[in-house]
Amino acid sequence: MLAEIITIGDELLIGQVIDTNSAFIAKQLNKIGISVYQITSVQDDKAHIIKALKDAESRVDIVILTGGLGPTKDDITKKTIAEYFNDTLVIDDSVLKNIEQLWQHNRSGLLLQVNKDQALVPSKAKVLMNVLGTAPGMWLEKQNKVFISLPGVPFEMAALVENQVVPKLKETYNRPYILHKTLLVYGIGESALANRIEAWEDALPTHIKLAYLPSLGKMRLRLTAKGFDVKAVNTSVQMEINKVLPLIKDEFAGFEEEDGSVEIVIANQLTKLGKTLAIAESCTGGMVAEQFTVHPGASAYFKGGVITYATASKINILGVSKSTIEAFSVVSPQVAEAMATNAMRIFESDYAIATTGNAGPTKGDSQAEVGTVIIAIATKNKVYSEKFMLGNYREKVINKAVNKALEMLLKEIFKN
Secondary structure, eight states: OEEEEEEEOHHHHTTSSOOOHHHHHHHHHHHTTOEEEEEEEEOSOHHHHHHHHHHHHTTOSEEEEESOOSSSTTOOHHHHHHHHTTOOEEEOHHHHHHHHHHHHHHOOSOOOHHHHGGGEEETTOEEEOOTTSSSOEEEEEETTEEEEEEOSSHHHHHHHIIIIIHHHHHHHOOOOEEEEEEEEEESSOHHHHHHHTHHHHHTOOTTEEEEEEEETTEEEEEEEEEESOHHHHHHHHHHHHHHHGGGSTTTEEEEOOTTOOHHHHHHHHHHHHTOOEEEEESTTTTHHHHHHHTSTTGGGTEEEEEEOOSHHHHHHTSOOOHHHHHHHOSSSHHHHHHHHHHHHHHHTOSEEEEEEEOOSSSOOSSOOOTTEEEEEEEOSSOEEEEEEEOOSOHHHHHHHHHHHHHHHHHHHHTTO
């Protein structure tokens, strides 16, 4: 069962807007056993859209479009779809009523004709009511192929996919089970890892695919299997995991959650243990804390954090001893450990993590070489730190430091 996603809008092609819709749709389709064959972005141009529709129809079972359904003249998707299906646009009374109710409760000003025209849909379409906006979703069928058109506004699109598109696809198609199992690996590069597990990889069954997903300072190994026998799929993947784990036992840090990444694994474990976390950052500038606070529910385990970027703030806010800084420099294990210990005390947390370093491009308050980062972990019983040399490109240094901090924290909390 294959699908193609077509995103429509010049703003996507000039980089003005980042396409998050495709990622969301692909993930939801994957959960119900539908594989995305291709993702295509096209201009707000009739000929371009029609060509994309023809190409997609020739290779997949389901075509999902997002964008181009607004009230302005450059939103031409609906008219183009009508032409593609040799259809005409007609007023859908239920959509018009929805638009009028939205305007009455949530909008100000007059309901203009261009807004009422949002109720125009191809006569052959089944309406997917968009209760959050004026542009309805549309479901059309042609020679056993399904075409779904959705608004481009992300929260409107997401609600339609979750509440209407996915349930309707599940009713329509008999779909295989797709399993992804992702292993988190730290401390080894992609080529070294591939060399180490080469024999295991070569012996993988044909129905199991392996993907290497490298990032700065970490690696994810994703095993994917598909089939209609759920038990057989799960069993076969677990057998391969059991074979590979002894090969990477020192670098293996756990499994990535289905809907998250390493910070979700950490969050779930902290919640399970009933423990809390505090963070003190210097060179990472709040990026470690952001990994947690971007997710809802972080207040259950995250007590707080501080960005003590300047030396004075480390002394005045975190209470790091001035004499310690003078004796060892601001980029040192002693300072990092003091930052972590004091953050844990200030926020009354069970764990704390601290980062200090020189991300470059020039030296700051310390004479430490560019790329030097010290990361410390504090618990109720101990504090320790590690020194890393992460290169000389600022963005890389910071992102690697964030990943190293998460790696250290992950390993610490799973000791319990």
